[in-house]
Amino acid sequence: MGDARKLRLLVGKVGLDGHDRGAKIIARAFRDAGFEVIYTGLHQTPEQVVATAIQEDVDAVSLSILSGAHNYLFPRVIELLRERGGGDIAVFGGGIVPDEDIPGLVAAGVKAVFTPGVSTEAVVEWVRSNIPLRALG
Amino acid sequence: MSDGRPKGARGERPVAFTTVSDLPIERLYTEAELGPSFAPDAKLGRPGEFPYTRGIHPTMYRGRLWTMRQFAGFGSAEDTNARFRYLLEHGQTGLSTAFDLPTLMGRDSDDALARGEVGREGVAIDTLADMELLFGGIPLDRVSTSMTINAPAAVLFCMYLAVAEKQGVSFSALNGTLQNDILKEYIAQKEWIYPPRPSMRIITDMMAYCCEHVPKWNTISISGYHIREAGSTAVQELAFTLADGIAYVQAGIDAGLSVDDFAPRLSFFFNSHNDFFEEIAKLRAARRIWAHVMRDRFHAKSERSLMLRFHTQTAGCSLTAQQPLNNIARVTVQALAAVLGGTQSLHTDSYDEALALPSERAVTVALRTQQILAEESGVVNTVDPLGGSYFVEALTDRVERDALAYIERIDEMGGMIAAIERGFPQKEIADASYHYQRQVDRGEKTIVGVNRYAAEDDVKPEILKVGDEVERAQLRRLAAVRAKRDAARLDRDLEALRAAAVSGANLIPAILDCVRGYGSVQEISQALVPAFGTYQEVSVL
Numbered sequence: 001m002g003d004a005r006k007l008r009l010l011v012g013k014v015g016l017d018g019h020d021r022g023a024k025i026i027a028r029a030f031r032d033a034g035f036e037v038i039y040t041g042l043h044q045t046p047e048q049v050v051a052t053a054i055q056e057d058v059d060a061v062s063l064s065i066l067s068g069a070h071n072y073l074f075p076r077v078i079e080l081l082r083e084r085g086g087g088d089i090a091v092f093g094g095g096i097v098p099d100e101d102i103p104g105l106v107a108a109g110v111k112a113v114f115t116p117g118v119s120t121e122a123v124v125e126w127v128r129s130n131i132p133l134r135a136l137g
Numbered sequence: 138m139s140d141g142r143p144k145g146a147r148g149e150r151p152v153a154f155t156t157v158s159d160l161p162i163e164r165l166y167t168e169a170e171l172g173p174s175f176a177p178d179a180k181l182g183r184p185g186e187f188p189y190t191r192g193i194h195p196t197m198y199r200g201r202l203w204t205m206r207q208f209a210g211f212g213s214a215e216d217t218n219a220r221f222r223y224l225l226e227h228g229q230t231g232l233s234t235a236f237d238l239p240t241l242m243g244r245d246s247d248d249a250l251a252r253g254e255v256g257r258e259g260v261a262i263d264t265l266a267d268m269e270l271l272f273g274g275i276p277l278d279r280v281s282t283s284m285t286i287n288a289p290a291a292v293l294f295c296m297y298l299a300v301a302e303k304q305g306v307s308f309s310a311l312n313g314t315l316q317n318d319i320l321k322e323y324i325a326q327k328e329w330i331y332p333p334r335p336s337m338r339i340i341t342d343m344m345a346y347c348c349e350h351v352p353k354w355n356t357i358s359i360s361g362y363h364i365r366e367a368g369s370t371a372v373q374e375l376a377f378t379l380a381d382g383i384a385y386v387q388a389g390i391d392a393g394l395s396v397d398d399f400a401p402r403l404s405f406f407f408n409s410h411n412d413f414f415e416e417i418a419k420l421r422a423a424r425r426i427w428a429h430v431m432r433d434r435f436h437a438k439s440e441r442s443l444m445l446r447f448h449t450q451t452a453g454c455s456l457t458a459q460q461p462l463n464n465i466a467r468v469t470v471q472a473l474a475a476v477l478g479g480t481q482s483l484h485t486d487s488y489d490e491a492l493a494l495p496s497e498r499a500v501t502v503a504l505r506t507q508q509i510l511a512e513e514s515g516v517v518n519t520v521d522p523l524g525g526s527y528f529v530e531a532l533t534d535r536v537e538r539d540a541l542a543y544i545e546r547i548d549e550m551g552g553m554i555a556a557i558e559r560g561f562p563q564k565e566i567a568d569a570s571y572h573y574q575r576q577v578d579r580g581e582k583t584i585v586g587v588n589r590y591a592a593e594d595d596v597k598p599e600i601l602k603v604g605d606e607v608e609r610a611q612l613r614r615l616a617a618v619r620a621k622r623d624a625a626r627l628d629r630d631l632e633a634l635r636a637a638a639v640s641g642a643n644l645i646p647a648i649l650d651c652v653r654g655y656g657s658v659q660e661i662s663q664a665l666v667p668a669f670g671t672y673q674e675v676s677v678l
Contacts, residue, residue, distance in 0.1 A: 015238070015250070015253065015254055016238035016239060016241070016242045016244070016250055016251070016254055016328075017238060017254075018322075018326050018327030018328050019327075019366075019367075020327060020367075021366070021367050021368045021454075021570050024567050024570070024571070024678055025368075025570060025571055025574045027678050028567075028571050028678060029571075029574075031678070037678075039676055039678055041674055041676040042327050042674060042676070043242075043250070043327075045249070045250060067238055067254055067257060067258055068254070068257040068258055068493075068494075069252075069253035069254045069257060071253070072252060072253030073253060096458075096491065096492070096493070098492060098493055098600060098602075099597060115458055116457065116458045116491055117457060117458060117459050117584070117587040119577070119578040119588070120574060120575075120578055121578055
C-alpha cells in the first residue's frame with residue numbers, strides 16, 4: 001500500500017475477568033511502538049469486542065485472558081469475526097494459558113498466544129513481522 | 138571480580154541498589170540515617186502498645202502462631218467442600234473461600250456473561266443450596282471462615298448466616314471475615330456491580346447489622362493485595378489501602394455508628410512481595426500509620442480500634458510459569474517477610490499458580506512452608522526480631538513518609554471515593570506497573586528463570602484442570618432449585634428488598650429473607666439496581 005497508515009490494534013478484555021494489568025501494559029507498549037491502539041475496557045462480551053473491531057477497522061485483535069475461559073472465548077471471537085465480515089482480522093493474545101491448550105487455540109485460528117514471561121518487545125516484534133495492514137475498502 | 142564485569146565506582150557492583158518498588162537503598166545504615174528525631178518510645182513503643190510498630194500483641198507468636206489460611210475454591214461446591222475437609226485434616230486452622238468470576242460479579246451460572254467461567258477460578262455459588270453443600274459437615278461454630286467476595290458480599294454473607302441457622306448455630310458464635318472491600322475493586326480488582334457511593338451504603342448496613350447480631354465477624358478486609366497484584370509499588374499498596382480504610386471509617390461514622398463499635402472489626406489484607414525488607418517495613422509502617430489515624434483523626438478510644446490486624450498472601454504476580462519449582466523459594470522469602478512483619482494470618486501461594494489453579498501437591502508444599510517457618514526456623518521465638526535495626530527502622534520511616542504523602546493528596550481530592558472517580562489511584566498503578574515491566578524487559582530488574590538464568594528444558598508440573606462438566610452440572614442444579622422453590626414467596630421478598638433500597642432501611646434483613654427463600658445471587662443483586670444503578674469504568678491507560 002502506498003499510504004503510511006499505522007497498524008491499528010484492538011486490545012480486548014473479554015468475559016468477567018478483571019485482571020487488566022497485562023492488557024494495559026501491552027496496550028501502552030503497542031502505543032509506544034507507534035501503533036494505534038483501541039482498548040475495550042473490561043467485561044466485554046465477544047459480541048461487543050467483535051463489533052468494536054469491525055467498526056474501528058482494526059488490523060488485529062489482541063485478547064488478554066487470565067480467567068481460564070480462553071478455550072471458549074478465543075474461538076468465539078474468531079467465529080463472530082468470520083460471521084460478521086471480519087474474517088481477515090488477525091486474533092492473537094496472551095494470559096495464563098496452559099501449554100497444552102495452545103495447539104487447540106492455534107487450530108481454531110489464534111495466530112499466537114503469549115504466556116507469562118514474554119517481554120513486551122518480543123510481542124511488539126512479533127506484531128511487526130506477522131500482522132500486515134489490512135486492505136480497507 | 139570473577140564475573141569480569143567492571144567494578145562500581147565505590148568498589149561495588151555496577152547495579153542499582155533499589156527495592157523492587159524502586160526505593161533507593163544505601164550501602165550502610167547507622168544512627169545517622171534514622172535522623173535526630175528518631176525516638177524509639179514514640180516511633181516503636183512496645184509490642185502490644187501504641188503505635189504498635191512492633192506488633193499488636195505483647196507476646197506475638199509466643200502466645201499464638203499466625204492462622205495458616207490457604208485460599209481454596211474451584212469447581213463445584215462439593216469439590217471445594219472436599220478440599221476444605223482435606224485442609225482441615227492436615228492442620229489448617231481456618232477456611233478461605235474463592236468464588237468463581239460469575240459469583241464475584243453477582244451473576245448466576247446461567248447468565249450469558251458466565252459462559253465458560255463457571256467454577257473455573259473458584260467455586261460457583263448461585264443459591265443457598267450451593268452454600269449448604271459448600272459447608273456440609275463443617276460445624277460453623279468451630280471454624281473461622283474467610284470469604285473473598287466484594288460486590289455481592291452481603292448476599293453471600295447472608296447465605297452463610299442461613300447455613301448457620303440450619304445447623305442450629307447462633308449468629309453470635311460465628312467467626313470469620315468477609316473481604317467486602319469494594320473500593321479496591323474500582324482501584325484494582327475490577328469486580329463491581331453498583332457505583333461507589335451506593336456500594337458504601339451496603340457496607341455500612343452490614344457494619345451496623347454485624348455490630349448488633351454477628352459481633353465476632355470481621356466485616357471488611359481492607360485489601361492491598363489486589364492493588365499490588367495490579368502492579369502498584371509497595372508504597373502505593375500501603376497508601377491506597379489505608380486511604381480506603383479511612384473512607385470506610387468515615388462512612389461508618391457518617392452513617393451514625395460509633396467508631397469504637399465497628400472499627401475493631403475492620404481488618405486488613407496485604408501482599409508480601411519479593412523485596413524482603415521493603416515488605417517488612419511496609420507492614421510495620423501500616424500499623425503505625427493506622428494507630429495514629431484512628432486515634433488522632435477519628436478519636437477512637439478502644440485499643441482494638443487502633444490496632445491494625447492483617448492477613449497476608451504471598452505475591453501471586455511474582456510467581457513464574459518458567460521453572461515453577463523456583464516459586465517455592467520465592468514464597469518462602471515472602472512468607473518469612475510476612476511473619477517478621479507481624480501478620481495475623483497467612484496464605485502461601487502454590488508453586489504452580491502461574492500455570493493454573495494449584496494442585497493438591499503444590500498446596501501441601503505451600504502449607505508445609507508455613508509449618509517449617511513456624512516450627513523449625515526459630516523466627517517465632519522472639520517478638521519483632523528486626524526492631525531497632527538501623528536499616529529496618531529507616532526503611533519503615535521512609536515507607537511511612539511516602540505513604541502519608543499519598544494519603545494527603547487523596548484527602549486534598551476529597552477522599553478516596555472522589556480520587557477513584559477521577560481515576561487517580563488507577564492511573565498511578567498503571568504507571569508503576571508499566572515502569573516495572575519496562576525495567577524487567579531491559580533487564581534492570583531480575584526475574585530468575587525468565588530474564589536471567591532461563592532454561593530451555595523447562596519441566597512443567599502436572600496441573601489441575603477444571604472441566605466443562607462443572608458448568609453443566611451447576612446449570613442443572615440451579616434449574617432444579619428454581620423449579621422447586623416457592624416463587625411467590627421469593628417475589629414478595631425481592632419486592633421488600635427493592636423497597637428497602639429506596640427507603641434507606643438496613644438491607645441485610647431483607648437480603649437474608651431472599652436468601653432463605655433460595656433467591657439467587659443475581660436475582661438479589663439485581664433487585665438493588667433500580668435504586669443504585671450500575672458502574673461503568675472510564676478506562677485509563
